[in-house]
Amino acid sequence: MTASLDIADLKARAKRRVPKMFFDYADSGSYTQSTYRANEEDFGRIKLRQRVLVDMANRSLKTTMVGHPVSMPVALAPTGLTGMQHADGEILAAQAAEEAGVPFTLSTMSICSIEDVAAHTKSPFWFQLYVMKDRDFVGSLIDRARAAGCSALVLTLDLQILGQRHNDIRNGLSTPPKFTPKHIWQMATRPFWCLDMLKTKRRTFGNIVGHAKNVSDLSSLSTWTAEQFDPQLSWKDVEWIRQRWGGKLILKGVLDVEDAEMAARTGADALIVSNHGGRQLDGAPSSISALPRIAEAVGDRIEVHMDGGIRSGQDVLKALALGARGTFIGRPFLYGLGAGGREGVKLALEIIRREMDTTLALCGRREISGATREIIAESPF
Numbered sequence: 001m002t003a004s005l006d007i008a009d010l011k012a013r014a015k016r017r018v019p020k021m022f023f024d025y026a027d028s029g030s031y032t033q034s035t036y037r038a039n040e041e042d043f044g045r046i047k048l049r050q051r052v053l054v055d056m057a058n059r060s061l062k063t064t065m066v067g068h069p070v071s072m073p074v075a076l077a078p079t080g081l082t083g084m085q086h087a088d089g090e091i092l093a094a095q096a097a098e099e100a101g102v103p104f105t106l107s108t109m110s111i112c113s114i115e116d117v118a119a120h121t122k123s124p125f126w127f128q129l130y131v132m133k134d135r136d137f138v139g140s141l142i143d144r145a146r147a148a149g150c151s152a153l154v155l156t157l158d159l160q161i162l163g164q165r166h167n168d169i170r171n172g173l174s175t176p177p178k179f180t181p182k183h184i185w186q187m188a189t190r191p192f193w194c195l196d197m198l199k200t201k202r203r204t205f206g207n208i209v210g211h212a213k214n215v216s217d218l219s220s221l222s223t224w225t226a227e228q229f230d231p232q233l234s235w236k237d238v239e240w241i242r243q244r245w246g247g248k249l250i251l252k253g254v255l256d257v258e259d260a261e262m263a264a265r266t267g268a269d270a271l272i273v274s275n276h277g278g279r280q281l282d283g284a285p286s287s288i289s290a291l292p293r294i295a296e297a298v299g300d301r302i303e304v305h306m307d308g309g310i311r312s313g314q315d316v317l318k319a320l321a322l323g324a325r326g327t328f329i330g331r332p333f334l335y336g337l338g339a340g341g342r343e344g345v346k347l348a349l350e351i352i353r354r355e356m357d358t359t360l361a362l363c364g365r366r367e368i369s370g371a372t373r374e375i376i377a378e379s380p381f
């Protein structure tokens with residue numbers, strides 16, 4: 001992996017190591033994928049301001065996210081099926097995040113369970129909650145996250161019904177994987193992935209199977225999601241969840257100023273400007289283009305984070321400059337994981353850290369708090 005200089009290198013390597021159905025699962029948006037593409041492309045339309053002959057010594061990227069100290073404002077976003085990019089993926093990614101001093105967020109739809117990740121890490125991680133119709137099960141997930149010492153709950157608001165990802169259907173994505181000749185071929189051509197997968201017992205949804213009523217296996221992800229996720233989730237439920245949890249609460253998936261106003265009124269600690277990495281409403285604006293108006297409207301009342309399309313340290317700085325207090329990365333760490341397990345995630349974080357550090361200096365700043373609108377030369381947003 002020494003030859004991996006940027007996130008694109010890690011992506012290329014992951015593509016060679018991860019079976020197609022799981023690589024595509026990560027590397028897809030919904031429908032025409034226009035929002036997925038816009039998330040990345042819109043960062044390129046923002047230009048940074050080059051400054052010279054200012055003191056660039058002794059730089060620091062340290063700050064806080066929802067009051068937690070972080071070595072840089074970059075958390076790992078919750079991603080389902082992470083343990084299919086690499087065996088034991090959630091545990092390895094959480095360990096890499098711990099070493100790097102950034103938060104790891106475990107998805108409800110993870111392969112490794114909350115308890116399993118807690119048993120293999122020392123620092124508290126964050127837990128992401130999807131709300132199912134079975135409120136007893138939702139309540140028990142919240143209680144399990146608290147018992148495991150999770151230090152923030154990330155409540156996802158933008159996936160009560162599933163945006164269609166054509167690749168997942170074409171590839172017959174399911175977990176545990178089906179064994180049709182096509183799938184067997186995909187796996188046979190990825191021997192390292194297979195060997196690691198044979199060595200682990202963690203191959204289905206650890207938080208769900210054996211915990212939710214009448215769920216012993218999840219043969220089709222999309223059918224299960226359609227049956228279980230609650231399409232009637234409302235702001236009232238957010239209040240119920242906030243009270244039941246009682247700790248730091250982050251609302252994920254806000255893209256509209258009116259919704260941001262509602263989110264600010266809930267008493268949550270932060271919101272994440274996000275379109276689920278372009279995997280839900282295709283045709284929605286990119287996260288980075290939606291960020292400035294939301295930060296302007298509610299940034300003094302609730303901490304504003306963002307995710308979607310970040311592929312470099314420069315992108316993180318642009319997000320901070322346009323009003324984010326913190327950021328999350330999804331695919332960049334998944335590519336690292338697919339490329340090289342825990343070391344790959346560490347490398348993804350290190351690449352972003354180094355890019356951010358150098359870029360901050362070249363913009364004439366030494367502290368991350370200096371990444372304000374003033375470091376932007378031009379922005380269409």
Ligand SMILES: Cc1cc2nc3c(=O)[nH]c(=O)nc-3n(C[C@H](O)[C@H](O)[C@H](O)COP(=O)(O)O)c2cc1C
Nearest residue numbers: 026077078079080107156276277308309329330331
């Ligand atoms: C493969 C994959 C799985 C995801 N699963 C979840 C999930 O289980 N829960 C959730 O809230 N968001 C999920 N997301 C969305 C991410 O948390 C995040 O919003 C998105 O990945 C950010 O965009 P980026 O990948 O361009 O960084 C997923 C994203 C990807 C790529």
